[in-house]
Amino acid sequence: MIPLLVVIPLLFSPLCVVIYHARTAWCIALLTTWISFVIAILIVIEISQTNQVIIYHMGGWLPSYGIEYKVSHFSALLMVLITGVGAILMPFAYSSVKHDIPTRKHAFFYTAFLLCFAALLGVVMSNDLFNMYVFLEMASLAAYALIAMGKTPKALTAAFGSLIIGSIGTVFYLIGLGFLYAATGAINLTDISQRMITSLYDIPIMTGFIFLVMGVFLKLASFPFHSWLCKSYTYAPTLISAFLSATFVKVILYVLMRVFFELYGNGYEFLSLFSLENIIRTVLYPLAMVIIIVGSYMAISVQDIKNSLAYLCLAHMGYILLGISLVSLSGITASIVQILYYSLATTGLFIVCGAILMRFNGSSLMHFRGIGQLMPLTMVACIICCLSIIGVPATAGFISKWLLFQAVLELGKWDAVIVILLGSFMSIIYVWRIIEAAYFYEHPNAITAVRMEAPLPVLLSLWLFALLVILGGFHTEYSYGIATHAADFLIGGGNE
Amino acid sequence: MTILNHFISEITADILLIIILLIPLVGIMLVYAFQKYVVIRDIVAIIVAICTFLTIFQLFFWFIGGHLHIAVSLIMVIENLAIIFQVTSLGMILALTVSFLWVIIIIYAIGYMRSNQEKNQTCFLIMLTLSLFFVLCIAFAGNLFTLFFAYELLIFTTYILVVYFRTEEQKKAGRTYLGILLGTSISFLLPAIIITYNLTETISFAEGGVFKNVPISPSYVATVLTLFVYGFSSVGFMPFHRWIPSVVVAPTIVNIFLYAVVIVPVGIFCITKIAVYVLGIDYLIEQFTGAWWHGSWIVYVAGATVILAAIIALKQDNLKKRLAYVTLSHASYGMMTLFILSKDSIIAASFYIAAYSFATLTLFCAVGAIYTASGKEYISQLKGIGKRMPWTMTAFAIGAFSMIAIPPTAGFITKWYMLAGALDRELWYVILIVLMSTMLNVVVFLPIIYSAFFEQEDVIINDHQEAPYMIVYPLSIAATFTIWLFFMPDIFMLLSRSIM
Numbered sequence: 001m002i003p004l005l006v007v008i009p010l011l012f013s014p015l016c017v018v019i020y021h022a023r024t025a026w027c028i029a030l031l032t033t034w035i036s037f038v039i040a041i042l043i044v045i046e047i048s049q050t051n052q053v054i055i056y057h058m059g060g061w062l063p064s065y066g067i068e069y070k071v072s073h074f075s076a077l078l079m080v081l082i083t084g085v086g087a088i089l090m091p092f093a094y095s096s097v098k099h100d101i102p103t104r105k106h107a108f109f110y111t112a113f114l115l116c117f118a119a120l121l122g123v124v125m126s127n128d129l130f131n132m133y134v135f136l137e138m139a140s141l142a143a144y145a146l147i148a149m150g151k152t153p154k155a156l157t158a159a160f161g162s163l164i165i166g167s168i169g170t171v172f173y174l175i176g177l178g179f180l181y182a183a184t185g186a187i188n189l190t191d192i193s194q195r196m197i198t199s200l201y202d203i204p205i206m207t208g209f210i211f212l213v214m215g216v217f218l219k220l221a222s223f224p225f226h227s228w229l230c231k232s233y234t235y236a237p238t239l240i241s242a243f244l245s246a247t248f249v250k251v252i253l254y255v256l257m258r259v260f261f262e263l264y265g266n267g268y269e270f271l272s273l274f275s276l277e278n279i280i281r282t283v284l285y286p287l288a289m290v291i292i293i294v295g296s297y298m299a300i301s302v303q304d305i306k307n308s309l310a311y312l313c314l315a316h317m318g319y320i321l322l323g324i325s326l327v328s329l330s331g332i333t334a335s336i337v338q339i340l341y342y343s344l345a346t347t348g349l350f351i352v353c354g355a356i357l358m359r360f361n362g363s364s365l366m367h368f369r370g371i372g373q374l375m376p377l378t379m380v381a382c383i384i385c386c387l388s389i390i391g392v393p394a395t396a397g398f399i400s401k402w403l404l405f406q407a408v409l410e411l412g413k414w415d416a417v418i419v420i421l422l423g424s425f426m427s428i429i430y431v432w433r434i435i436e437a438a439y440f441y442e443h444p445n446a447i448t449a450v451r452m453e454a455p456l457p458v459l460l461s462l463w464l465f466a467l468l469v470i471l472g473g474f475h476t477e478y479s480y481g482i483a484t485h486a487a488d489f490l491i492g493g494g495n496e
Numbered sequence: 497m498t499i500l501n502h503f504i505s506e507i508t509a510d511i512l513l514i515i516i517l518l519i520p521l522v523g524i525m526l527v528y529a530f531q532k533y534v535v536i537r538d539i540v541a542i543i544v545a546i547c548t549f550l551t552i553f554q555l556f557f558w559f560i561g562g563h564l565h566i567a568v569s570l571i572m573v574i575e576n577l578a579i580i581f582q583v584t585s586l587g588m589i590l591a592l593t594v595s596f597l598w599v600i601i602i603i604y605a606i607g608y609m610r611s612n613q614e615k616n617q618t619c620f621l622i623m624l625t626l627s628l629f630f631v632l633c634i635a636f637a638g639n640l641f642t643l644f645f646a647y648e649l650l651i652f653t654t655y656i657l658v659v660y661f662r663t664e665e666q667k668k669a670g671r672t673y674l675g676i677l678l679g680t681s682i683s684f685l686l687p688a689i690i691i692t693y694n695l696t697e698t699i700s701f702a703e704g705g706v707f708k709n710v711p712i713s714p715s716y717v718a719t720v721l722t723l724f725v726y727g728f729s730s731v732g733f734m735p736f737h738r739w740i741p742s743v744v745v746a747p748t749i750v751n752i753f754l755y756a757v758v759i760v761p762v763g764i765f766c767i768t769k770i771a772v773y774v775l776g777i778d779y780l781i782e783q784f785t786g787a788w789w790h791g792s793w794i795v796y797v798a799g800a801t802v803i804l805a806a807i808i809a810l811k812q813d814n815l816k817k818r819l820a821y822v823t824l825s826h827a828s829y830g831m832m833t834l835f836i837l838s839k840d841s842i843i844a845a846s847f848y849i850a851a852y853s854f855a856t857l858t859l860f861c862a863v864g865a866i867y868t869a870s871g872k873e874y875i876s877q878l879k880g881i882g883k884r885m886p887w888t889m890t891a892f893a894i895g896a897f898s899m900i901a902i903p904p905t906a907g908f909i910t911k912w913y914m915l916a917g918a919l920d921r922e923l924w925y926v927i928l929i930v931l932m933s934t935m936l937n938v939v940v941f942l943p944i945i946y947s948a949f950f951e952q953e954d955v956i957i958n959d960h961q962e963a964p965y966m967i968v969y970p971l972s973i974a975a976t977f978t979i980w981l982f983f984m985p986d987i988f989m990l991l992s993r994s995i996m
Contacts, residue, residue, distance in 0.1 A: 436671075
């Protein structure tokens with residue numbers, strides 16, 4: 001059942017071009033994402049019942065030679081996230097893509113989208129560093145193409161910028177992989193991590209680590225390299241911004257966590273001097289805090305909401321990295337729950353942006369004015385997502401914030417507490433600006449404007465996310481419950 | 497009928513608790529359903545208020561009659577993080593007070609809105625009822641999570657009321673209101689709760705507090721205490737008091753609501769609850785005997801707020817603004833009473849929730865009545881108004897007497913117990929502050945009452961009489977009960993005494 005998740009979208013995506021009909025392409029995408037979603041849910045249920053990783057060998061070839069697929073709790077969660085976000089976004093895509101992209105390009109668009117979708121799933125389930133690289137590159141290339149399809153010419157430059165930085169990242173990743181292969185003679189993740197402990201080549205292994213992590217960081221677009229990401233999210237078609245923000249960055253974070261904890265977390269000591277824990281805590285911990293502050297601050301200082309959402313994603317990346325950098329069970333659990341929960345709220349907000357773009361051809365704060373009256377249903381869902389971003393109880397955001405606080409306090413890191421509080425405070429301001437514009441200002445042409453609610457498919461997607469945000473605040477058996485298992489697995493160096 | 501009887505006999509205290517919480521929600525749906533039929537809608541709103549009060553009264557009898565452990569656990573979010581409702585004596589005081597005042601305020605609100613012909617009355621009624629629901633959730637909260645949860649949602653609901661008519665100044669006031677209340681609750685209260693959970697591994701309330709057996713340094717506890725006290729900035733503890741004077745620009749009905757029924761009493765309640773059931777009184781006494789910054793600073797700040805706010809109140813000519821500062825002064829007065837930390841003062845503090853609410857409600861209802869009948873907003877305009885509006889001004893005087901603590905009003909009882917507590921703990925400066933505040937309150941209120949009853953009107957601008965009966969009746973009832981509480985404080989006293 002596992003390879004089906006990659007195979008189905010891979011097979012269906014060329015079909016879109018072959019048939020070359022806009023509506024049919026959408027139908028194919030809808031069908032594919034929902035089938036994948038169902039499969040992913042089945043996998044999660046199986047995993048949570050048996051509590052064992054599922055291993056599949058591609059073509060029957062055993063590892064060292066063959067490609068190994070391995071689905072742990074963590075990857076299963078990510079699968080549900082990717083397929084779920086894709087599936088729920090599809091009704092939104094119906095209206096949004098029609099608005100953003102000329103009809104003749106629709107078939108290509110959905111092809112690229114499904115390719116990206118399949119490749120992201122591939123990264124998540126692969127247990128082979130090289131195979132991971134291939135899928136990562138595939139996802140990135142598809143993503144660049146998708147970003148470039150944005151309405152303004154600026155989308156092209158944004159896509160080109162991402163291509164440059166992304167390619168450098170990939171090269172770094174590949175170099176790192178090369179070093180590791182030279183030192184251990186393996187590309188299977190489990191194999192490398194076992195062989196590196198007894199390996200005599202310490203310097204290549206360490207250099208490999210640096211290159212791998214640098215590569216992943218460039219791809220992640222974390223703080224010093226964030227400009228291209230923010231530009232792409234601003235100018236890309238809204239569907240793509242929503243999808244990539246919820247999945248692409250999260251998948252890279254997933255790769256980062258696996259590199260840290262599964263690859264190097266098996267008791268390997270760098271030059272027999274530092275442990276992995278030391279390195280992560282000294283380097284990643286301050287960086288994460290800087291990212292939170294910078295992201296939150298930038299989010300409240302720009303006028304365009306779509307742009308500010310990109311910065312918000314950056315801030316959220318900071319929270320997730322903070323959780324990782326604690327290198328504790330509760331910290332990693334918090335990070336995993338955040339990966340799931342933040343995606344819900346930000347995707348919802350991107351959809352709101354898309355709806356506003358569709359109706360008023362702009363997504364700056366000016367365009368939000370007065371929409372409380374014009375688009376009441378959209379705005380109520382928007383408020384729910386906003387509350388989740390602040391971390392108000394009864395929303396998913398509260399749970400993730402609660403867990404992160406717990407994790408931070410457990411280690412007595414007061415500086416992090418203050419940073420999280422600052423972040424929350426800025427998120428109040430952030431949300432505040434949206435709500436104030438929506439409810440307290442008249443729409444520029446209020447007299448002529450009648451009620452112009454977003455199209456039904458958009459509302460459907462938006463409200464599904466909003467309901468998930470609320471559900472996430474109450475029902476945590478699947479998110480938190482599985483996340484603890486996943487964290488346990490990672491902390492244990494990938495061993496059961 | 498027999499089926500109904502059978503059904504009623506089946507109801508246990510736990511189910512009754514859930515029914516109490518459901519009534520406002522059902523009420524909201526009914527009010528929404530009848531929005532086209534104004535009369536039915538208003539009657540439904542009043543009936544819902546009365547039903548809530550009666551069921552809470554029934555619950556009170558069961559609670560007093562021996563059902564001491566009434567608790568319902570609803571949803572478990574994460575381990576320990578559950579939504580639990582539980583009846584406690586302190587919660588009962590708040591629930592009884594608020595649900596009783598609710599009947600008064602809902603009638604008053606309907607009368608007020610009708611005579612001022614406000615728009616969107618249905619939505620307003622729904623928001624009012626929704627706030628009642630959240631206050632009941634707070635009153636019956638069984639752990640810190642539920643308390644926080646309901647408190648946050650209450651802030652949002654009341655915020656909508658503050659900015660309800662969307663004038664420029666209301667938006668500005670709303671910004672201050674939400675900024676202060678939400679900001680402090682997210683950045684102080686939430687960390688406080690999480691730290692508590694981290695130290696004690698529980699977020700539920702316990703007799704004698706949960707910190708008893710945890711070995712931590714006093715300065716650490718001082719931090720937690722500070723976070724808790726400033727987390728509930730709805731009591732307007734300086735320097736987070738700005739919201740109290742700023743929401744004066746909202747309609748009077750909303751002022752009544754925030755100052756007398758919902759936000760301020762809830763703040764006093766929450767801090768009392770945390771002092772008694774989370775930190776624990778004995779633990780706090782030990783803490784307060786340490787350095788000043790370990791805890792006793794709270795009494796200093798509260799005392800300073802009491803005096804400063806009363807002095808600022810003196811300077812205000814705008815009647816509502818003056819009362820707002822008096823409210824601020826009295827909210828801190830409640831805090832000061834609580835943190836004297838003797839047995840008597842705890843009784844005083846919990847009784848104060850009721851006494852304060854009744855008196856403030858009377859005062860603000862009177863202000864609303866004056867505004868509705870005559871359009872007067874300034875104290876200098878009030879000369880001779882007592883002859884035109886005898887009922888309203890008498891009620892105003894009674895409310896004022898309760899604030900000053902002149903018998904026979906509810907305020908006197910609180911002051912009596914509070915002074916007893918202060919003497920017990922030999923806190924002389926508290927007694928000094930109380931004397932000063934009494935004097936200041938006399939200076940604040942007596943001139944108004946004097947000029948209303950004994951001075952002549954300057955020029956007769958408009959010839960008005962009493963406000964409509966829908967406004968005068970409720971406020972007379974509130975005034976009556978302010979006096980009634982002096983003679984018959986049994987219900988609240990019984991509950992207050994059973995806290996310790």
